[in-house]
Amino acid sequence: MAKTARPASEAGPRPGHELSNDRLLAMYRVMAFARAIDERCLSLQRQGRIGFYVPASGQEAAQIGCAAALTDDDWLFPAYRELGLALWRGVTFRTLMDQFLGTSADRLKGRQMPNHYGYRERNLVVASSPIGTQITHAVGAAMAMQRRRAPQVSATFFGDGATSSNDFHAGMNFAGVYRTPTIFFCQNNQWAISLPRERQTRSATLAQKAEAYGFPGVVVDGTDIHAVFDAVATARERAVAGEGPTLIEAQVYRFGPHSTSDDPHRYRSDADLAEWKRRDPILRLREELQNSGTLTETGESELQDAIRREISETIAAAEGAPPIDPATLFDDTFAQRTPRLEEERAEFERLVREGVIRP
Amino acid sequence: MAKTARPASEAGPRPGHELSNDRLLAMYRVMAFARAIDERCLSLQRQGRIGFYVPASGQEAAQIGCAAALTDDDWLFPAYRELGLALWRGVTFRTLMDQFLGTSADRLKGRQMPNHYGYRERNLVVASSPIGTQITHAVGAAMAMQRRRAPQVSATFFGDGATSSNDFHAGMNFAGVYRTPTIFFCQNNQWAISLPRERQTRSATLAQKAEAYGFPGVVVDGTDIHAVFDAVATARERAVAGEGPTLIEAQVYRFGPHSTSDDPHRYRSDADLAEWKRRDPILRLREELQNSGTLTETGESELQDAIRREISETIAAAEGAPPIDPATLFDDTFAQRTPRLEEERAEFERLVREGVIRP
Amino acid sequence: MTEMTLVQAVNRGLFEAMRQDPDVLVLGEDVGVDGGVFRATDGLINAYGAERVIDTPLSETGIVGTAIGMALYGLKPVAEIQFLDFIYPAFDQIVSELAKFRFRSGGQYPCHVVIRAPYGGGIKGGVYHSQSTEAYFCHTAGLKVVIPSTPADAKGLLLTAIHDEDPVMFFEPKRIYRTATGEVPDGDHRVPFGQARTVREGEHVSIFAYGAMVPLASEAAAALARDGISAEIIDLRTLVPLDEAAAIASVEKTGRAVVVHEAARFCGFGAELSAILAEKAFYSLKSPVLRVTGYDTPFPYALENVYLPSAARIEAAARTVVREG
């Protein structure tokens, strides 16, 4: 059945896709940073210091392996669980904390829940909550790249659940028809909240869904950063050569809850989790780096210390930012406030003056 | 690529799926009737006697071959181009003419454009215009059949264009997940208005799209009534045996315009049409029946005469039906009129009394 | 009678309906094993099995489309949409199919699907976990639209919805899922559609609300009472069919009206109620009809308390209409 879904790197990476130890160490640093941010933010949420959080633990190799195989000019269309992408693209933790807190320092002006961010200058498009909607956007952007003859690709990120969405179907189909330079990067973390992968769809793999749209789909071990990098680099080469899109299914496991609103014990066993944790992508890469002598015990503990320090300092600084100016609510619905919005803004200001609203 | 899409009847029909000459003759009669209705209705529309028409010419073997392989208890979820199904299920031409005219005799109370009909006692669900929406309905009905342990199947009918719809994706996926007794019958007539099949999607066949949902898809020559019957009978057997859904792609050609609003000369060549007309399903079956001695020259001309007579008489009778009572507009939005609808009905009646509205 | 929260009352209503009629079934994302992300379907799968409590793939198109198919066949599906904000992939099925099946078939195909969805703000849900777009559905002929504000109504209206012959959109104010508590009749409790509930009688101003705005309106009324302003609070409960008679009668008595909802103001439900009053209670109105609503922006995260109507805003509007005429 899964004809088109061949393992990406049975025989090691394709020529030119090997990762040097330095490169791997850089990737490892970002992965470790991502993991530490996740852990701290889950506890910030429990303490009520941020309102919500979506952890990405378990998916670091997939995200960072993928991001590293792209150029900074490539446009990324993420969902809400893509911490690794943001960090690899150079978004600082401070910028993210500002978003999580929704203060006046937030580039998104406090408009969205934590984890739903995006930064134009990083070519990281702002995420939304509805599942799958970013997929067609990525295809449209790729059509625009074709029109502009730009040597870029678009990459879109989504989960196993999102393969059931309308936009997956439409986006894959348009990409096939117009042979767009698009990478469909599906992180199959085995769960869509409580629904296990095998009840999301009857197909043996998610990658084989590409068959329906006339382009290749590949399965890759998403805990193996080499395999991910190789698959994405290959897909990117095809895309820029005008050979069209690729669907990549990176098989991973969501280590944490779906979000801080979720209790995974209601629907899944610890046994599965333990099984997958033995393939923790961070442990795998650390072991490799230690074996090659690239990372020493000291190096590792210095790294962890530095990360811990940076996180603590950043949180403290971000928490000091002043709250957002409430009158900004009336901006950005349109480029210019309409008369109606001017009137509502004036109404709001009058209510503040009268003491009715105490923002 | 098109692994799952094997020709349905390379080696003739499967055992038990052979069609007797009597059966074939009965099918031929309905096909000929359908073709004659199409031709007459196109001219009624040109004369302004009906408002609109959607011809099905070229698709008769697909529709009637399929309907004949199902039982009358099976539920059909058609689109707007399924004349053959209605006739095979015993809907009279009179009933259809009443719908085309939207008179007081119309079972649908003049609510819909011509060709958008359905009749509960025939298990032929009422069609709508939005492309693809009936597909998920068929799957839901099949889930209900499973729940009731009913030995029925649902069959849904749609075009090549509809494979791009949201409901195709959702319906196919749910059918795969719940292994519903559903037959997805795609009449690939090569065109979605002006868009040719090969620009609708990049997949080599439409049937191979079933791969994405983990169940079989088959391609069948939709001008060969034996092949269609065999494929559908096989799919039905699988469905009632609990083996789940099948996607059937019947390859046909739309001989006429998309509808009476369409001018196919703007987008397609007569050469293609001529090519396909050599495989006209009605000519193919007539030749076969003549070769086997089942249909004589006289038999054929008597049949055509009878059809012509019936059509003319029915049109005359139907055109005599009184117009619809305008106050019925306020019925069937809900089971009972709400106070708001009572008020609007009263408003309407007042306007009639005052001579403002002359319905 | 049992004391419970609003979400528990929804849960009890579902249990009761499934007990009453084997044709009732529940489907949606995470409604089975997980019991629903708000626990509204908690326990159902253990009681009634996976054939009647169906965890679906992530497709609202599929949820509503298949529910319609089930209903056409004769079952009584109750579909859950996880948040009202995520109903739009099913919008085509709802407005083109569900709402129009009976009409377009000349009455041959009733289509009694109930669609439940938590809606509204006040839970720090930001743009996509807070919206109130009931007006879209109210404007769609063929849909009934129901919004309870108390546990007893939640159960009673839900049971009426499930046994109704028409499609019903059943929107649950998630903000008060756990804060609204009250006595709920056991067993087959039903609250009829089309009858508003007078929460509090009053003389000087009528305040119309539904869902999570009802407790805020009551809070405002209490404050107004301290200054001798007597506000009548009407909980509309069913927006379609609407109890226009109750609305008009109230304004005929008080002469003043304030309409409250969380949704954006422009073309919101409040516009309809205001228009009804401007047409049918015109000669009773002593002052302009005011609307206290969300603003005409998307729903914000950090500033949700600025966006949402508050008791103070309702109170201020009531004072204005009383002062003006």
Next chain:
Amino acid sequence: MTEMTLVQAVNRGLFEAMRQDPDVLVLGEDVGVDGGVFRATDGLINAYGAERVIDTPLSETGIVGTAIGMALYGLKPVAEIQFLDFIYPAFDQIVSELAKFRFRSGGQYPCHVVIRAPYGGGIKGGVYHSQSTEAYFCHTAGLKVVIPSTPADAKGLLLTAIHDEDPVMFFEPKRIYRTATGEVPDGDHRVPFGQARTVREGEHVSIFAYGAMVPLASEAAAALARDGISAEIIDLRTLVPLDEAAAIASVEKTGRAVVVHEAARFCGFGAELSAILAEKAFYSLKSPVLRVTGYDTPFPYALENVYLPSAARIEAAARTVVREG
């Protein structure tokens, strides 16, 4: 100036925009080789090629979703939806994405897509080729909603839409595609948003209309004039942003208002306008605000003339408000 029909004016507007700016492109079903089922895009593909005039697969989700992606990147896509009735597969993209991109990103991502769709009844299109659901879009913060009623406005508003910075829903009254004719300025003609057009000045009653209802309102005004009733006709042209000032000023002058649209009445656009008047022109109103609209049923086939507002119905309503106050 050239005399042409409304649909020709749309076509001329598209030609002009594509000539002006290589970033403008058109996409939709049958818009290329076929020139659009109403011929609105006729000839564009010959002039500008298949890369800028894109025939798409049958997926409104895909059309709008990819148009958004193009716009984010910097192009100016003009998407055609073949009939407004078929926009719902794209509704999630429109309300969740298109309308909210700028807001949710804190202004980082403008999203200037124009969505064109023929709308309305009067062509014997039945349930699914006749609907007017502009209210859904008007209620969605972040969308501009534009409806021309003359050829000159069709071209002028379309060019403004294509060069606007915000998403614009551009609804074309297909019933008058070929019957509305008039002089249209050549070249870069633009009509600003947010300015209603006074079709006819009057003293006794204000009639508000848009799209295909404008000629009917004018017909009604002519009949009223014969009886000495002077009606002012306001063509709203852009529903969002709405020229409230013009509406209020007119009613301050006439003291009476009739609002006309084809859409169902309940929670239709007329409710908003009526509510605005009930709030902001309250003291000027001499009689109730009446709405002349489609009924609260799905759109019918055989009975479309019963369903649709007629000049006679508008006239009757105007006489009522004049008689009453």
